[in-house]
Each structure stands twice: as structure tokens, then as C-alpha cells.
Amino acid sequence: MVSSTQYRFINKIVFSIRQGTKLGWFIDPDDKSVMVFQSNQLPEVKYDNNNLSVLDILVNWQVFPTNIFSWLKVK
Numbered sequence: 001m002v003s004s005t006q007y008r009f010i011n012k013i014v015f016s017i018r019q020g021t022k023l024g025w026f027i028d029p030d031d032k033s034v035m036v037f038q039s040n041q042l043p044e045v046k047y048d049n050n051n052l053s054v055l056d057i058l059v060n061w062q063v064f065p066t067n068i069f070s071w072l073k074v075k
Contacts, residue, residue, distance in 0.1 A: 013037050023055055027068060034065045 002010070006028070013024035017039050024037035036044045036053050046052055052063045 010035075023053060025052070027072075029069070029072070032065065032069055034068060 006026075010026055013021075013026055014037065017024055017037050020039075022039065026035040026037070026043075027033075028035065032047065034046045034052055036046060038053060044053075046065050048066055049064045052065065052068075054061050054063060
């Protein structure tokens with residue numbers, strides 16, 4: 001279930017995508033997942049070693065949810 005705080009953040013990401021932002025990530029430490037938002041696409045939820053979408057300028061950069069959670073030191 002999505003909390004009201006999570007709902008507000010997701011709304012902000014959706015608003016930004018509609019305004020021209022190319023990519024948004026919603027990082028959920030409780031679920032250890034990353035929800036990826038891109039224009040003209042349904043959101044995708046990524047876990048563990050699923051490759052995350054990045055901006056075209058970072059074409060050679062690979063990021064996975066496991067990387068993000070290790071960087072953030074989320075318990």
C-alpha cells in the first residue's frame with residue numbers, strides 16, 4: 001500500500017515528467033525497489049540487479065537498485 005508521503009512524491013515525479021523531465025526514479029527503501037518513470041511509458045519497478053534506465057548522456061553508465069541501496073546505506 002502506498003503511503004500519503006509516497007503518493008505525494010510520485011505525483012511530483014509524474015508532474016515533472018509531464019513538464020518535460022526525461023527520467024524520474026522513486027526509490028522505496030522499505031521494498032528495496034526503484035520505480036522508473038519515463039515520458040510516454042508506464043512506470044517500471046526494478047529490484048536487485050535489474051538494470052535501471054539512465055539518461056542518454058550516461059549511455060555507458062549502468063546502475064542497479066542494489067548499487068543505490070548500498071550507496072545510501074539503507075537498513
